[in-house]
Amino acid sequence: MLIGNYKETYASDEALFRTPATRAWMAVGALAALLFPFLAGDYLLYLADLMAILALGALGLNILIGFTGQISLGHAAFMGLGAYTTAILASRLGLPFWLSIPAGGALATAAGMVVGVPSLRIKGLYLAIATLSAQVIFEWVFTNWTSVTGGIRGLNVPPASVAGFRLDTDGRIYFLIVAVTVVHFLLASNLRRSRWGRAFVAVRDRDVAAEIVGVNLFRTKILSFMVSSYYAGIAGGLWVYFTKVITPESFPLSLSIQFLAIVIVGGLGSVKGTVYGTIFMTLVPEVLKAGTGVARAVWPDAQSYLFPLRDVVFGLLIVVFLIFEPHGLAEVWNRVKRFFSLWPFAK
C-alpha cells in the first residue's frame, strides 16, 4: 500500500511512472506487448492492431473533449483526411511510411486548425453541429473528388517496408502500429501535466475564468483542435498500412460516434481510460458475435439478429455509462484498486 509521497529529487518528482510498482507493471506490459505477436494467432493480432489504431484516434478525441471540453462529431473525418493523404503519397509518389504517415498527420493538423476556428465563437451544441457538418463535407469530398481519392472504388496502398523488410501481415505491421501508439500515449500523458495541458483543463472548467488568469483562449482551443486532429491523422495513416486499401466508407459518422463512445465509456479526460474504453468497446461486439455463433446451434436465426443487437448493446452501453458511471471505466478501475489497497479497513 502506498502510504507516502516522499521525493528527494526533482527527477523523481517529475517522473511519469512514480512508484516502483508502476514501473514494474509497465515493464511487464512492454514485455508482453513485445512477445504478443509471436504467441498470438491471426485473429488476436488483427484485433490488437485494430484496437491500437482506434485507441490512438480515441485519445485524440479525448484530448479535445476530455481535456479541453470542446465537442467534435467529426473526428473520423480527420482520420480520413490523414489516411487519404498517407494513401495518396504512398501509392502515387511511392513515399515510405515514415514520410507519408507524418504528412497525413500534418495535413490533418492543418485541417483541425481551420475547423477549430469557429470554436471561439460557438460553444457546446452549436460546435457539435458545426463539426458534424465537417464530417459530412469531408466524407462527400472523399467520395466525389474521384481524380484524387479514387472515389468509391478507393485506393490500394503498397505495404510499408523497413530496409526491404515488408510489413505486409498483421503480425509485422503490429510493431509499427503499437510503437507509434505507445509513443503517442506517453506524449499525451506528459501533455496533460504540461503548461498547455493545464491550460486545456482550465478552458474546459470555465473558459472565462481561464482567460482572466491569462490563458489565451483562442490559441488554446485551436491548439487542442490541432493536437486532436493530429492524433486522428496519424491513426488514419496507420489504418492505411493496416488495411492496405482505403475507401470513403472507412470513415463514416458512425466511426466518429464510436470514438465518442470509447471516450465516454473509458472515462472523459483519462489517458488510461482511453485504453480501457477501446478494449471494452472493441471486445463487446466480438463477444456478441461469438455468442450468436454459439446460439445458432439451438436457434438457427440468431445470426440475423447480430447486427441489430450490436446497435442495441452499443446504445445501451453509452446510456448506462452516462447515467450510472459518468467517469467511465477509469473510475471503475480506480475503485477496484482502492478496494484492494484499503482492504480490510474500508470497503
Next chain:
Amino acid sequence: MSEALVHLLQLVVSGVVTGGIYALVAMGFVVVYKATRVINFATGEFMMLGAFFAWTAMSALQAPFAVALLAAVAASALLGTATERLVLRPLLGQRTISVIMVTIGLAAIFKGLAQIAWSGDYRSYPPIFPRAPVELGPVLLPSRQFYPFLIAVAAIALVGLAFRFTRTGIAMRATADDQMAAFGMGIDIRRVFSLSWSLAAMTAAVAGIVVGVIGGISPQLGAIGLRTFPVVILGGLDSIGGALLGGIVIGVLENLAGGYVDPLLDGASLKEVVPFVVLVLTLMVRPYGLFGTREVERL
C-alpha cells in the same frame, strides 16, 4: 410559359414540399431545445418508430389511415414521455457532451430494436391517397408528395397554435423564457419537460409517417433527422418560425442545387452537402441563426 421557367417552378415547388417536411422535423428539435436545452439526436429514430407504428396498425390491424396516424402519434407520445423520464431526467444539468451522447445512444438502441422487430426490409404503406398527380398551375406534383405535404402543414399549424394559445403551450413558453420565474409562478417544470418530449415525439411521428408515405419505410428512415440540423441552425435553435423558414429555404436550395448543378457534375451530388454548406456559412455569420435568441453570458 417558357420551359425553363416551368422547370424552375417545378424545382421550387418540390423544394417547398421537402422544406415543409424538414420544418416539421425541425419543430420537434425546437420544442425539446426550447424547454430543456437538449438537442435530440434521436429525432430521426423517433420518426422511424412513428412510421413503423402506423405501418403496423395499417397492415396488421387493417386500421384506416387516419386511425393509424392517431394511434402512432399516441404511441410516440408515450415513448417520448418514457424516454424523458428514464434517460434524460437523470442527466439534467450535466455537461453538453453527456446530453448529446445519451441521445445518440438512444438512436442506436431504437434503430437496433426496430430492425429486430420489423427487420431491415423496405416497406411501404398500402395506397392511401388518390393516384392522380395534382396540378398546381403549370406545375405537376405526384399525389404521394402533395397529400403528405398537406398533413405536414396541418401538423405544423396545430403545434404552432397549441404553443401559442393553450394553457400548456403558454406554460412551455414561459419555462423556455425563464425557468426560475416560471417555477415561481407555479408551473410544474418537470411536467413541462416531459410534455415537451412527448410533443416532440408526436411531431416526429407525423413527420416519419409523411416521409414514409413519400419514400417507403425502413430502419434507415431516421437518417433524414441528421439532414435537419442545418434547418434548425439556420432558423435558430429556439425559434418555431425560424424552423419553418429554415426548412423551406433549405428544401428549395437543395432542390435547386439538385436540378441545376448536379447534372453538370458527373455522378457527384451537390444536393447532399448543400444544407451543410449553408450550415457552416450560418455559423460563421450568425451562429444563433436567423431568429434564435443570442446567448449572452453573464458573469
